[in-house]
Amino acid sequence: MLLKTKLKSSESLALFQTLALCPALAVTTTIYRSLAISAALLVSIVLAGVLVSVLRKMIPTKLRGPVYLLLSSFSVTMVHLIMRAVFPSAATALGVYLPVLAVSCVIILRLEIFSALNTPGLAALDGLITGAKFSAVMLSCGLIRELFGKGRLFTSPMGEGLKIFPAAPVSFLAQPAGALLLIAAAAAAMQYIQARREAKAENPETV
Amino acid sequence: MKEKDFRENRLTEEDINSPEFDPEEFAPAPGQNIAAGVPNMKNSLFLVILCAACALILAVTNVFTVFAAEKGIKDLRREAVLNLFPDCDRAELYDTVEGCPVYVVYYKGKLAGYAVYVTEDGYIGPIEMLVAMDSDNKVSQVKIVSHSESEGLGSKICKNKFFEQFVGMPDEEIDADLISGATVSSRAVENGVKRVLDLGLDFLAIAEDLDVETISAAEIEDDVQKENKPGSDTTSDDTTRPAVTTRPGDDTVFGGDNVGGSNSNAGGGDASANGVDGTTVYETETEKPDETSAEDRTDEITDPPETPAVTAEPQPPVTAAPPSTTAPEESSKPDDSTVPPDTSAPEEPDSSTPDSDSGENSGGWPGWG
Numbered sequence: 401m402l403l404k405t406k407l408k409s410s411e412s413l414a415l416f417q418t419l420a421l422c423p424a425l426a427v428t429t430t431i432y433r434s435l436a437i438s439a440a441l442l443v444s445i446v447l448a449g450v451l452v453s454v455l456r457k458m459i460p461t462k463l464r465g466p467v468y469l470l471l472s473s474f475s476v477t478m479v480h481l482i483m484r485a486v487f488p489s490a491a492t493a494l495g496v497y498l499p500v501l502a503v504s505c506v507i508i509l510r511l512e513i514f515s516a517l518n519t520p521g522l523a524a525l526d527g528l529i530t531g532a533k534f535s536a537v538m539l540s541c542g543l544i545r546e547l548f549g550k551g552r553l554f555t556s557p558m559g560e561g562l563k564i565f566p567a568a569p570v571s572f573l574a575q576p577a578g579a580l581l582l583i584a585a586a587a588a589a590m591q592y593i594q595a596r597r598e599a600k601a602e603n604p605e606t607v
Numbered sequence: 608m609k610e611k612d613f614r615e616n617r618l619t620e621e622d623i624n625s626p627e628f629d630p631e632e633f634a635p636a637p638g639q640n641i642a643a644g645v646p647n648m649k650n651s652l653f654l655v656i657l658c659a660a661c662a663l664i665l666a667v668t669n670v671f672t673v674f675a676a677e678k679g680i681k682d683l684r685r686e687a688v689l690n691l692f693p694d695c696d697r698a699e700l701y702d703t704v705e706g707c708p709v710y711v712v713y714y715k716g717k718l719a720g721y722a723v724y725v726t727e728d729g730y731i732g733p734i735e736m737l738v739a740m741d742s743d744n745k746v747s748q749v750k751i752v753s754h755s756e757s758e759g760l761g762s763k764i765c766k767n768k769f770f771e772q773f774v775g776m777p778d779e780e781i782d783a784d785l786i787s788g789a790t791v792s793s794r795a796v797e798n799g800v801k802r803v804l805d806l807g808l809d810f811l812a813i814a815e816d817l818d819v820e821t822i823s824a825a826e827i828e829d830d831v832q833k834e835n836k837p838g839s840d841t842t843s844d845d846t847t848r849p850a851v852t853t854r855p856g857d858d859t860v861f862g863g864d865n866v867g868g869s870n871s872n873a874g875g876g877d878a879s880a881n882g883v884d885g886t887t888v889y890e891t892e893t894e895k896p897d898e899t900s901a902e903d904r905t906d907e908i909t910d911p912p913e914t915p916a917v918t919a920e921p922q923p924p925v926t927a928a929p930p931s932t933t934a935p936e937e938s939s940k941p942d943d944s945t946v947p948p949d950t951s952a953p954e955e956p957d958s959s960t961p962d963s964d965s966g967e968n969s970g971g972w973p974g975w976g
Contacts, residue, residue: 455657458653459653460649460650460653462650463650463654466654467654467657470654470657470658470661471661474661474665477665478665478668481665481668481669481672481676482668484672484675484679485671485672485673485675485676485679486675488679488680488682488683489679489683491676491679492680492683492753495753496732
């Protein structure tokens, strides 16, 4: 039982957060698209968090799964609809990956942990923080992939962007494999930091 | 108890024995595994109502946004069509034939050509492409608008080298060389072009239908050059700018296999980047020839900033003429200060465009602007 609980709680959390990045990875080939996906994700996380928080007293315990899924896909669809109308070029650039965000289990995960227990205001703040973290990851991913995978910056549907290198220095970074490697490195770094922090918290004198 | 339940999906013995446990909430049937539970009416009702509410809200939102969304897509498409006809100033949706939107392009009110949107199934997803036809009903250019083929393999279909073999169809054999590693993707493009040719559209018939005059690519070329001769007095903005902005790029962009990125002259090194980007739209294969037009391009949609129409016949004069004709104009143009420092100065407007357009975050990302 103890093992089961442990498996469920902490280790899988890190794994799922990495998994949640996967749809985003397909998009982060340029900064422009990273920005678009980050914005969409940020808004949907906040929206879904607030929704769950508002409904938290009403949601039956057994229906948490379906209801959270419903609410997160609702907010992502909402964002998709609005983005399509307001920023058509960004929505087109993201293509199918914008609605796919709904699957992004990070939303569900966050909802499970925080929004269901807290007031809407706190839930919105939490969503903002989470979204900002993900945006940071995705933007750096987009920056590195565009800079080294293509040798240029700020490519967008409107322009060619800046040319930094004459040719793509590490062209495989523009491909999915490059994104996975990048994110693996980032996840490793984050886990290392987290492990150190935990160790510090347990016994502050030794570290 | 609820809080505990968030961490753990199943009830334990401990939970059931605790005083907080409310049997009615879970309503286990006698002898049944409690964790499996039985659906109760209240829960189903809740879910149904919530689903209905969400659907309703989304439906209302959709009603309010769908027109704007369609308009946005249409604008994007029109812009993309216009980019295939560098000198032309207006693109309009003509008709939808067999599910393919057909756009007509005008040069000074005269019909100059048309372009067809086709969607073919690629290896992974649909490949949306745009086939531009000139006044002789021949393919003048092919462009991938969006696709989701594998990066580095299927995405090779965005290379100019691949497209050039379609130019001049249907006079030439419709038997394109497929790209190794991207067989399905390149065949899809080939099929798309074939399908456009099979639609049986006729330039003159369209012109008759719309009741407009026509103009051929060669005539446009002549006209543009004529306008450029007295180019210093900027009588009409529309026509002088394309001449200045696109001419310098012409010879470099379509001179041949510039896919490898070997052209080192003007244009801020535009050649090497084509087609690297997977699902990106409108930016992949046709290089924007030079950054000198960047300021103008942001202003005005109808500005045709990029590659020339590669018509089958007038190509030799097109590629031969520009260097001689453009040089004087460039220097006589008032904004020629932006021309020489290709690498640094004209790039700034470009770099600002991504931020300004993606509105939501424009303020939040100043660092790299």
